[in-house]
Amino acid sequence: SLLSLFSFRKRKKSVEQEASPSLFSRIPLIRDPNKETPFFSNVAVKKDYFFKEEEKEVENNIEKKENQESIQWKLPPADLLKTPPLPSALQMSLQESKGDAERLKRKLEQFSISGEIANIRSGPVITVFEFKPEDHVKVARITQMEDDLMIALKSRSIRIIAPIPGRDVVGIETAHTKRQMVYLKDMIKDPLFWQSEQPLPLVLGRHVDGRPAIKDLEKLPHLMVAGSTGSGKSVFVISFLLSLLFRHTPETLRLLLVDPKQVDLSVFAGLPHLLTPPVRESKEAVVALQWCLSEMYKRYRSLARFHVRDLVSFNEKTKKLKEEERQTHQDFTESLGEDSEELYYFSPQPYICVVLEEFGDLMSSPDRNRIETLVVRLAQMARACGIHLILSMQSPRKDVVTGLIKTNIPGRMSFKVSSRIDSRIILDEGGAERLLSQGDMLYLGPGQARPERYHGSFVKETEVLSVVQFWKRQAKTDFCLIKNGGEEGILHRNNEEISLEQDDNKYKEVFHYVSELKEVSASHLQRKYGLGYPRAARLIDRLEEEGVVGPARGSKPREVLVPK
Known part of the structure; x- marks a missing residue:
């Protein structure tokens, strides 16, 4: 079948390593395996992303590494990121907080809402006043006071949480006049980021009180992100991908990036972790998702063959295979033929993270129905076999975030959106329309009754390029080859069209x-x-x-x- 054909070439390794199946052993190589020269040259590694004075050195290093038995991967150091300045006194002082607390209490008493400020939590961007109303006060009245409290506190933004889940207080969040920047380097150096039980750390930023906020994408297992222009959505996606590059080599993580606007994710061009160059067209996106679905089924066959329930258990079990057992599996799979639907893996497999940037544009294309069907199917089943989806969009319209997609993607995140309706579509409640810009977000995870507020970390493009450049020095890109469905007779081959x-x-x-x-x-x-x-x-x-x-x-x- 010509549907969703990918070709994949393993990096140059020893004879013993080449005997074990690659991630895509189901798919024939695009070169003659009997020839020593690889079919791919250094494709899609754009020289624009190389520092000119280092370009020759990088090429020499890559050539030397390919002649070695295997690539000894090194993880990038945190020093590649910008060192944050010393903490400044931007957080609201205790005296200022107490002054605002008194004004807040007086304003509520003017409307016959009596109570006391039970606690004050100050963070890099906002301060949270925990107001404990008296027993006779109706909590619903407090939620109607947002505009009045903004005037009383002279605040740019106020958000009321009535009540804070699991507590008998109402949270009143007010923005600082000056905000403190949250840097990705601080998150990377935090011990929480390196916890082994979080194989796919999702760096959100900081809690409202300044504590690091890091979730595990494996437990989500998929995430939907919305945010208008300037809200910090794209910076979050980039910082999240960058954080994964500090934890994973191309042997433990592969990325599939879909970027219709060809802007936000172009900084990752040439990264060894990529399965393909960033996908640009909706037809290519369909083929990429079809391949993901085929890969998912093959992984499930592999899990069943080894009697395990998830990718972690599968990788642990296949690492312990003896050479004789591995050879038996290899001989059997080779006897099935390259197009057999019974092929399976018998070596450790990497996680696959699929990022669909500007998902709204994909859902507005003629391939909308096919994309929705594939995304829903992957969201329903791909968790156990290590395939995770990140859907990013500017406007979470109902025709984009359909009922099926929303039901099967429990992890949701919203930056500032244009209207309360958009907030309700993505989070099932309002509030995201009152967020600040530049990384202020609400996160609703699986099982959460109410969304939590975080402040996203900031990373510059030069920092991203430094990390990507670090990986480029270790290996060339190892792309799959995407065929555009055969409908228009175009095959993308090393960035050329046939x-x-x-x-x-x-x-x-x-x-x-x-x-x-x-x-x-x-x-x-x-x-x-x-x-x-x-x-x-x-x-x-x-x-x-x-x-x-x-x-x-x-x-x-x-x-x-x-x-x-």
């Missing part, structure tokens, strides 16, 4: 060659013409459609039907 006219010329040549044979296969054409598997398979399908070759016969070559 048109229908070129395929027609190649087809004529292949037709005359095949006519002299008794049987033929896609791999035969690959070796003969140096083609990638997707293009060779497409030519075989066309030969079948025109009656030149017979139907597929499992792992056997196809019979040639035309006379010599």
Whole structure:
């Protein structure tokens, strides 16, 4: 089938390592495995992202590493990120807090709302006053006081939590006149980030009282993010991906980035963790998601084969396989044939994080229905096998965040949005429309009754490029090859396009060659013409459609039907 064909080349490793299946052993290589020279050159590693004085050194280092038996990965140091300045006195002082507390209490008493300020929590961006109303006070009245309290405290923004879940107090959050920046480096150096029980740390930033806020994407297991322009949504997605690069090598994590605007995620071009260059078109996104679905099913077959329930248990079990057991699995999978639906893995597999930036644009494309179906299916089933989705959008409209998508993605996050309606769509309640810009967010995790407020960490583009550059020095990109569904006859190959006219010329040549044979296969054409598997398979399908070759016969070559 020409549907969702990816080709994947393993990095140069020892003979023993090459004997074990790669992440995509189901998919044939796009080069002749008998040849020593790789099909890929240093593709899609744009020189714009190299520091010119280091470019030659980087290429030499990569060449040396490829000649070694295996790549000894090194994790990037936190020093690649900007060192935060010394903490300044931006947090509200105790005296200022007490003054605001008194004004707050007097204003509420003017409306016959009596009580006391039970606690004050001050953080880098906001201060939370915990107001304990007297027994006769109706809590619903306090929620109607937002505008009046903004005037009384001269605050840019006020948000009321009535009540704080699990407590007998009402939270009144007020913004500082000056805010303190939250830096990603502080989050990376925090011990909470390096806890082993959090394999995919989701760095949110800081709590309202300044404590680090780090969740585990594996437990979410998927996340939906919304935020208008300037809210800090894109910076959060970038900082989250960057934080993963501090914990994972390309052998433990792979990324699939879909960026229709071709702006926000372009800084990650050339990263060894990428499965493909950032996907730009909706048709390519469909193919990428179809591949993810196929990969999910193969991983489930692998889990069933080894009698485990999740990827962590599978990786632990396959690491302990003896060489004889591994060879037995390899011989069996090779006997099934490269297109068999019974193939499975028997070596540790990495997590796969799929980021769909500007999801609203994808849902506005002609491929909307196919994208929604694939996203819902992945959200329903992909958790156990280590595939996680991040959906990012500017406006969470109902036609974008459909009922099925919302039901199957329990982790939701909203930065500042334009209206209360948008806030209710993403969080099931208002409040996100009153947030500040630049990283102020509300997070609603699985099982939470009310969203929590956090302040996202900031990272500069130069810091991102420094970390990406660190990984580029260790290995070349190891891309999959995306075929654009065959509908328009375009195959993206090392960032080049093969048109229908070129395929027609190649087809004529292949037709005359095949006519002299008794049987033929896609791999035969690959070796003969140096083609990638997707293009060779497409030519075989066309030969079948025109009656030149017979139907597929499992792992056997196809019979040639035309006379010599």
